[in-house]
Structures are given as C-alpha cells and as structure tokens.
Amino acid sequence: MSIAFKVYVHCPNCQKDYGSFLEPPEADDAPQDIDELLESNFLRDQKFLCQECESPIGIVTGVKELRNEQLVSVRRLEPCS
Numbered sequence: 001m002s003i004a005f006k007v008y009v010h011c012p013n014c015q016k017d018y019g020s021f022l023e024p025p026e027a028d029d030a031p032q033d034i035d036e037l038l039e040s041n042f043l044r045d046q047k048f049l050c051q052e053c054e055s056p057i058g059i060v061t062g063v064k065e066l067r068n069e070q071l072v073s074v075r076r077l078e079p080c081s
C-alpha cells in the first residue's frame with residue numbers, strides 16, 4: 001500500500017496556485033489520511049516554494065489523497081485569515 005498526497009498551495013505573494021506531490025516515508029507515525037497529514041509534523045516540515053516568485057510562504061488550500069495511485073479523498077481547506 002503506497003500513500004501519497006497532492007497538496008495544493010496558494011502563494012500569497014504573487015497569488016499563484018501550485019501543487020506539490022508528497023510521499024510520506026514509510027514509518028509507524030506516517031500520516032495515513034488527510035486528517036493525519038494536516039496534523040503531522042511531516043507536513044509542517046515541508047518547505048513549499050513558489051515556482052513563480054520563489055516565495056517560501058505557501059498556504060495549503062486543498063489536499064488529495066492517493067492510494068496506489070488511485071484518488072480516494074479530496075479536501076478543500078478554508079484559508080484562515
């Protein structure tokens with residue numbers, strides 16, 4: 001079973017949206033679903049970098065969960081302001 005996440009990130013600097021593909025390492029505490037991903041240190045440790053303006057400040061606006069390359073769950077996140 002391989003789990004991967006596609007994280008959608010909004011750049012507040014240039015207003016672009018981009019996606020980042022994350023594959024958690026196979027560990028006991030690796031996130032198994034979107035809720036666990038959002039609470040995980042793994043996500044907090046990710047460094048997002050906007051390809052347009054190279055701003056490292058990204059706001060996660062959505063997540064897709066994939067298992068064995070099949071889409072199983074989609075989450076839209078409200079940006080907190």
Ligand SMILES: [Zn+2]
Nearest residue numbers: 011014050053
């Ligand atoms: Zn940007």
